[in-house]
Amino acid sequence: MTIKIALTKGRVEEQVVPLLEQCGVDVSGIKHKGRRLIFDEDDTFEIILVKGPDVLTYLNNGSVHIGIVGSDILAEQQNSQYDMLDLEVGKCRFVLASTRDYNPHQVRRKIIATKYPTITKRYFQSIGEDVEIIKIEGSVELAPLIGLADAIVDITETGTTLRENDLQVYADLQPVSTKLVVNRLAIKQYKPQIKQLIEALTQAKLTLGE
Amino acid sequence: MKNRNLPNGTRDEFGTRAEIKETIQERLFKLFRDRGFNRLTTPILEYADVFSPLNLENVRPYQLLDEQGEALVLRPDLTLPVARMMSTTGIEVPAKWYYGGDVFRLNKQLSGSYNQVTQAGIEIVGYAGLKGEWESLAIAVQGCEINAVKDLTIELSDARFVDAVFAQLPLADPTKQALKQALFDKDLTRYQQLAQSLANTAYQPFISEWPWLFGAVDLVMATVKTLPDQEQLQPILTDLERTVQFIEAQTGDLTVVLDLSRPTPQSYYTGMAFRGYTQSDADYLFSGGRYDKLLTSFQKVQEPAVGVAFDVDALADRAAGPVDVVQTLLYFEPEQWSVAEAALKKDPNATLCLADSLAEAQAIARSQQMTLVNLAANQEVGA
Numbered sequence A: 001m002t003i004k005i006a007l008t009k010g011r012v013e014e015q016v017v018p019l020l021e022q023c024g025v026d027v028s029g030i031k032h033k034g035r036r037l038i039f040d041e042d043d044t045f046e047i048i049l050v051k052g053p054d055v056l057t058y059l060n061n062g063s064v065h066i067g068i069v070g071s072d073i074l075a076e077q078q079n080s081q082y083d084m085l086d087l088e089v090g091k092c093r094f095v096l097a098s099t100r101d102y103n104p105h106q107v108r109r110k111i112i113a114t115k116y117p118t119i120t121k122r123y124f125q126s127i128g129e130d131v132e133i134i135k136i137e138g139s140v141e142l143a144p145l146i147g148l149a150d151a152i153v154d155i156t157e158t159g160t161t162l163r164e165n166d167l168q169v170y171a172d173l174q175p176v177s178t179k180l181v182v183n184r185l186a187i188k189q190y191k192p193q194i195k196q197l198i199e200a201l202t203q204a205k206l207t208l209g210e
Numbered sequence B: 001m002k003n004r005n006l007p008n009g010t011r012d013e014f015g016t017r018a019e020i021k022e023t024i025q026e027r028l029f030k031l032f033r034d035r036g037f038n039r040l041t042t043p044i045l046e047y048a049d050v051f052s053p054l055n056l057e058n059v060r061p062y063q064l065l066d067e068q069g070e071a072l073v074l075r076p077d078l079t080l081p082v083a084r085m086m087s088t089t090g091i092e093v094p095a096k097w098y099y100g101g102d103v104f105r106l107n108k109q110l111s112g113s114y115n116q117v118t119q120a121g122i123e124i125v126g127y128a129g130l131k132g133e134w135e136s137l138a139i140a141v142q143g144c145e146i147n148a149v150k151d152l153t154i155e156l157s158d159a160r161f162v163d164a165v166f167a168q169l170p171l172a173d174p175t176k177q178a179l180k181q182a183l184f185d186k187d188l189t190r191y192q193q194l195a196q197s198l199a200n201t202a203y204q205p206f207i208s209e210w211p212w213l214f215g216a217v218d219l220v221m222a223t224v225k226t227l228p229d230q231e232q233l234q235p236i237l238t239d240l241e242r243t244v245q246f247i248e249a250q251t252g253d254l255t256v257v258l259d260l261s262r263p264t265p266q267s268y269y270t271g272m273a274f275r276g277y278t279q280s281d282a283d284y285l286f287s288g289g290r291y292d293k294l295l296t297s298f299q300k301v302q303e304p305a306v307g308v309a310f311d312v313d314a315l316a317d318r319a320a321g322p323v324d325v326v327q328t329l330l331y332f333e334p335e336q337w338s339v340a341e342a343a344l345k346k347d348p349n350a351t352l353c354l355a356d357s358l359a360e361a362q363a364i365a366r367s368q369q370m371t372l373v374n375l376a377a378n379q380e381v382g383a
Helices: A011-022 A052-060 A071-076 A117-126 A160-164 A191-209 B015-034 B079-089 B130-146 B161-168 B173-185 B188-198 B204-212 B217-224 B234-248 B312-318 B334-346 B358-367
Strands: A003-008 A045-050 A066-070 A082-086 A092-098 A111-114 A132-135 A151-156 A168-176 A178-182 B045-047 B063-065 B071-074 B095-104 B116-125 B152-158 B214-216 B254-259 B272-277 B286-290 B305-311 B328-331 B350-352 B371-374 B379-382
Touching: A003 A011, A003 A052, A003 A191, A011 A045, A011 A066, A011 A178, A011 A191, A045 A052, A052 A066, A052 A071, A052 A178, A066 A071, A071 A082, A071 A117, A071 A168, A071 A178, A082 A191, A082 B188, A092 A117, A111 A117, A117 A132, A117 A151, A117 A168, A151 A168, A160 A168, A178 A191, B015 B095, B015 B116, B015 B130, B015 B312, B079 B095, B079 B116, B079 B305, B116 B130, B116 B312, B130 B152, B130 B234, B130 B272, B130 B286, B130 B305, B152 B234, B161 B173, B173 B188, B188 B204, B204 B217, B214 B217, B217 B234, B217 B254, B234 B254, B234 B272, B305 B312, B328 B334, B328 B358, B334 B350, B358 B371
Parallel strands: A003 A045, A003 A066, A111 A132, A111 A151, B152 B254, B328 B350, B328 B371
Antiparallel strands: A066 A178, A082 A178, A092 A151, A092 A168, B045 B071, B063 B071, B095 B116, B116 B305, B152 B272, B214 B254, B272 B286, B286 B305, B371 B379
8 A cells, every 4th residue: 555645736845856756756747747636656655736734634634644744834723643854945934024113012902914823823822912813815915014914924935025015024933844744543554664754854855955 | 494504523424324333333332241341321411620631632622501601511532421420429349331422522624524423432440450451452352353343453552651761861851841742743853853962872772763662562672671771661561561462362363563652642541551443544443541540530539440442433434334235115005004014024124115105105116216015915016
């Protein structure tokens, strides 16, 4: 029986495929994928391309054995599976950002716009502040600019988008990177193969990182 | 009525699925009864306090209020109600109970998981020795066998093991706590960072392998034997080794493995814990263990307890559906009732057709693909 990996399509996929290839996994199908979503070229691992937020849904149901997904999504969805390895790609960070005139110490219940309500709630709880959270699906930077929110919690890699929109960072919340997550029962059922993959990926990280 | 939909995470069960579950439950109940266990039925509604020993981060119950404003829950677990009952009724120990029913836990919305699942299991209260674990395991093995589970793997662990190892590690308490969390989460990246200070010590061979310390008994034991201080661990290891031998002596197609890297299933577990699965299942088929602290949240006196619960839904998921049998529809005139009853007794796949005319009976037989027997004419008229 093959081991199924749900891989987040898009940027994560582009960054992780070279690592898998370095481990000896046959990724020839994904490299010329067309519209396919399932890749069974490798004898041991079947790779399925899914959207990031769906990785844990497949993993929790036992439909796939391994997930490769950003830690932003793991934190937001309160992952309960084994978050085993930091692949150290797709690195970015969660920040609290707003316009220049934003005062983080202003005494009132602030309004925060974000795609990540769980992470936002947890952050403000940790600093003992109660805020009103507004969930936004995209272009979160707009919210403070047009007066929907006082500030935003969002992911930034280089800060370019924030700067271009004249926003600045007021706090660093947590780092984000791509993680390898394993289903709690699958690790028992496929220990040798999964252990070998993790060891190979650890080595591949070093080789490709050099 | 406007809202005819089911709440999220629930389902109707009918036909084959319902029958499979009922059969599995009946087989388990018979097994429990045949071994001298007594039936215990507890209410679906309990005070929320009963379940306070559960880790509520993993178990979110449905809550409601009673008329005095006290928090009630739909039971998220079937073991704690047994403990509540034992501590409030003064029933003499030792006692052996079996139970079966639904438990309710809120899962993530729209995730495909069910919030109402069926369990069946046993609790043995009042026996402190290893024989308690063994009877639970014997029941686990036999319960799988009668439900045609092939290639069963039984995983043994012990709630005391991880703390016994941490007690001997030369680390500061905060590091121990962080390392333990990383071990339980199998967060290898963080685990390796935290374990770095043990790199050149006698603990190194064990520590580097610890997150992977599950699987074949001899391999796991060989890693444990590399620890410098064996004395504290010995009673735990002896119990595990004896139990491995006990299970291997049982009949049936099964494998025993160990897991000495997992957290205690619940805070009230005090000794051995066990679970069962097969290579093809997406869920554990049963789980259980020794929880001598179970009753201490209800009473001052500690009482030894051990038990095991089957996940009836997981057993049903893996069961092959029964071959579809064509049902026989018995049409009869009102005055033929006793004839119809006699025909019904003879054919286990028959059911009475309550239609008032033969034409109506024929239409039902056609649309539901049943074989119609017309007792009025005393002849078969075809499907």
